[in-house]
Amino acid sequence: MLWPVFLALQAVCTSVAHAMQHYPSAWGHYDVCKSQIYTEEGLAWDYMACQPEATDMTKYLRVALDPPNITCGDPPETYCALENPYMCNNECDATTEELAHPPELMFDFEGRNPTTFWQSTSWKKYPKPLQVNITLSWNKTIELTDDIILTFESGRPEQMVLEKSLDYGRTWTPYQFYATDCLDAFTMEPKTVNDLTQRTLLDIICTEDYSRGYVWKNDKTVRFEIKDRFALFAGPRLHNMASLYGQLDTTKNLRDFFTITDLRIRLLKPATGATMVDENNLSRYFYAISDIKVQGRCKCNLHANSCVFDKGKLGCECEHNTTGPDCSRCKRHYHGRAWSVGSYLPIPKGTANICTVASISFPAGLAHQPCSPSSRAPNKRNKHMAIPRVCDNAMLRCQNGGTCHHHQRCHCSPGFTGVLCERASCQGPGDCDDQLSGRASFHHCPGGLQLALPLVVLLLLIVSLC
DSSP states (O other), X not given: OHHHHHHHHHHXXXXXXXXXXXXXXXXXXXXXXXXXXXXXXXXXXXXXXXXXXXXXXXXXXXXXXXXXXXXXXSSOEEEOOSSOTTOOOEEEOTTSGGGOOOGGGGSSOTTSSSOOOEEBOOOTTTTSOOOEEEEEEEEEEEEEOSOEEEEESSOOOSEEEEEEESSTTSSOEEEEEEESSHHHHHSOOBOOGGGOOTTTXXXXXXXOTTOOSSOOTTOOEEEEOSHHHHHHHHOTTSOOHHHHHHHHHHOHHHHHHTEEEEEEEEXXXXXXXXXXXXXXXXXXXXXXXXXXXXXXXXXXXXXXXXXXXXXXXEEEOOXXXXXXXTOOEEOTTOOSXXXXXXXXXXXXXXBOOOOOOOOOOOOTTTTTOTTSGGGGSOOTTOTTOOOOOOOXXXXXXXXXXXXEETTTEEEOOTXXXXXXXXXXXXXSTTTTSOOSSSSOOOOBOGGGOBOBOOHHHHHHHHHHHO
C-alpha cells in the first residue's frame, strides 16, 4: 500500500531536484555563492565560487597629492591658454568655491557645465621639473575589470607613469609609461597594447598614443587598457570569458597583474605644445584633470558576492566559512583543511573550496551512546577536540520544528526525537512496537525508551529525504 505513495513522492522529488539545479547564464559571472538543492540525504547546500559585481571604485578611494601644496589657488593665480599665451582669463582661488580646483573634483559627477576639475600650480619654477604624484588608495585589495581612464582638462602630459601597489603603498611597480618620445624620456621603444601577445601581456610598455600636447575634442583622455589585455584570451568582444577565467585561475602572475591596493599617477612633464618652453609665459604650463575612472571589484578570493563600505573601509561579506577583509582565512573551528582561494573552474560555477569544520574524535564510551544528549556534546576537557557539525539552521537540517544548537545537536519539538528530529517519540509502553508490518525493526534506546514510526511520520521522512 505504501509503494504507490512512495513512488509518487519520489517522482515529485526528482522533478523538484531538476528544477533546483538550474544554471542561469549569470552564474558565469560568479555572482552566486551557494544554492539549496535536494539530495538523497535531504536539503543541502551546493557551494559555488563567487565574486562581487564590478562597480565604480572611485567612490571608495582616498586621494593624496605629493607635494601636498601643489594644488592651485593659494595664493590665487591666473592662467593662460596653452594654444594662445595672450588669453589669460582663467583664475584659480582656493578661497572662492567657484574658482577653486581641489583634488576631489577629479571624482565628481561630470554632467555639469562648466566642467569641474583639479588643477595644479603653474610651472613657475622652470626649469625645475613640475612633477606631481597623485596616489589613489583603497585600503583594500581590488581587481580591475575595465580600462583606467584619465580625462585632462589641460593638455595631456608629455611624460607620465602609471604605477600600482599590491602592498598598500609600501612598494610600487610600473603599469605603463606615457611620453611624446619614449626613447628620449624612458629609453624604451614605443609600443601599443595591440603589439602585445598572450606571452608578452605582462610586459611593461611605453606608449606615445596619449601624449599629444594640444587639447582637441577627442584628445583629452589617457588610458590604461584593461579590456584589450583581457581580449588576448577572451577574444575581441570578450565572448570567450571561460578562456580568460581559466588563465586567471591557473596563472597567479596574470591574476596579480590586474590586482591592486593603490594606484599612483606620476605626472613628470606637462604639455608644452611646442619643442621649446616659453619662459616668458610659464602660466601656460600646468596639469588639470577633470575625471578619473577606475572600474573594478573587491577581491574576495571567490568567497563572497558582496562587498560593503562601512566606517570608511571596504570589506568582503565572506561566505564558505571564510573571514577577513579579503576572505583570506578560515573561520575559527573551520580548519578541517587548509584555506584555499576559490577556483573559476569548472565553468560556469567554479569550485568554492569551502573551509570545513575540523574533525573530531570522541573519547571511548561516548562514541557508542547515540541516544544520549551528552554523546553529541564536545568534551571540554579534551583540548584537541574540534566541534562537530551535526546540523545547520541555514540548511534546515533539523526536521519537524527542531532547532540547531551550536551545530552540535538538534533541540527537537515535543513528540519528536533523533539526531535530526526525524522520528516520532515513544509515548507509552506499547508505542514502540512494530506498528507497520510486524517485520519492521526500529532502534531501541538504553533505559527502555523505544521508538516507532507511524505512517504519517514515514511520509514526512520520505519527503525530507528527497
